[in-house]
Amino acid sequence: MSDPLSALPGARYAGLATIEESGLQGMITLRGDLSSKTLQKAVKAATGADVPSQRQIAVATGGAAAWMSPDELLLLVPYDEVEQTTSTLAEALSGEHALAVNVSDARALFSLSGAGAREVLGKICPVDFDPAAFAPGDFRRTRMAQVAAAFWLDEAETFHIVCFRSVSQYVFNLLKTSAHPQSRVGVYG
Amino acid sequence: MLILECPYCGVKAEETELHAGGEAHLKRFGPGSSDDEFHDYLFMRENPKGVHFERWRHVTGCGKWFHAARCTMTLEVFGTYTAQTSAPPQEIRDAITAKRPGWSWREFE
Ligand SMILES: [Zn+2]
Numbered sequence: 001m002s003d004p005l006s007a008l009p010g011a012r013y014a015g016l017a018t019i020e021e022s023g024l025q026g027m028i029t030l031r032g033d034l035s036s037k038t039l040q041k042a043v044k045a046a047t048g049a050d051v052p053s054q055r056q057i058a059v060a061t062g063g064a065a066a067w068m069s070p071d072e073l074l075l076l077v078p079y080d081e082v083e084q085t086t087s088t089l090a091e092a093l094s095g096e097h098a099l100a101v102n103v104s105d106a107r108a109l110f111s112l113s114g115a116g117a118r119e120v121l122g123k124i125c126p127v128d129f130d131p132a133a134f135a136p137g138d139f140r141r142t143r144m145a146q147v148a149a150a151f152w153l154d155e156a157e158t159f160h161i162v163c164f165r166s167v168s169q170y171v172f173n174l175l176k177t178s179a180h181p182q183s184r185v186g187v188y189g
Numbered sequence: 190m191l192i193l194e195c196p197y198c199g200v201k202a203e204e205t206e207l208h209a210g211g212e213a214h215l216k217r218f219g220p221g222s223s224d225d226e227f228h229d230y231l232f233m234r235e236n237p238k239g240v241h242f243e244r245w246r247h248v249t250g251c252g253k254w255f256h257a258a259r260c261t262m263t264l265e266v267f268g269t270y271t272a273q274t275s276a277p278p279q280e281i282r283d284a285i286t287a288k289r290p291g292w293s294w295r296e297f298e
Contacts, residue, residue, distance in 0.1 A: 069252055142206055
């Protein structure tokens with residue numbers, strides 16, 4: 001076995017906000033009927049979290065479940081358990097019209113923290129980042145300049161940004177540009 | 190800038206997060222149809238100044254296709270609705286009638 005590497009190991013930049021590549025993260029794409037009791041039980045068993053409501057992320061101790069669309073969740077689990085969890089999940093869902101796929105190595109994960117975080121994202125996403133409009137626990141899929149991305153905000157006001165691994169360098173450069181110390185706008189205080 | 194509310198995820202998405210999918214409620218004419226029917230299905234489109242129905246996809250959001258009713262002249266949006274229908278729902282028609290009495294579009298009014 002080769003050693004798995006995340007997209008941009010150790011990448012970090014501090015400007016208006018601090019951007020850090022988050023390392024390896026287990027991610028499972030789950031599609032199915034989110035109202036199904038069987039699916040809800042399987043999600044709970046895999047992540048410790050309940051099925052989140054629309055545009056929310058449900059965070060538990062060992063994992064999390066994020067709302068991607070009316071029939072899709074993104075499950076976050078520890079990287080070294082993701083293969084086992086994916087097969088357990090698939091087994092629990094046999095007979096359901098559902099699909100679970102391990103997408104960990106197809107994705108990159110960044111964190112964005114600090115006072116300027118809302119503004120840094122606000123410059124590159126068509127999303128309202130006013131604290132009244134985007135609060136901790138909110139999850140959003142959108143466009144980050146020219147590429148698709150998704151993110152959520154945690155209780156510590158840190159954004160966690162998921163993108164495709166193939167565009168991780170683009171997203172990191174984009175965030176760096178947006179966080180340039182001399183580019184402060186001050187819209188979000 | 191056009192802003193459409195995605196009926197699947199509730200996001201008020203601006204145009205750059207969406208992909209335009211052309212005219213709504215086309216009836217497909219395939220094998221067994223006449224040449225004229227197939228020609229019209231392929232090429233003939235409405236080009237109204239006013240009420241129009243379109244397909245849109247929330248492409249960088251939830252990924253779902255949906256329908257939108259809007260005015261091509263003022264960019265006013267009358268409403269968005271599910272893709273799982275072959276005709277505009279009554280509440281959308283009512284919303285248009287409230288703003289544009291006497292409107293019609295193809296066989297709908
Ligand atoms: Zn949507």
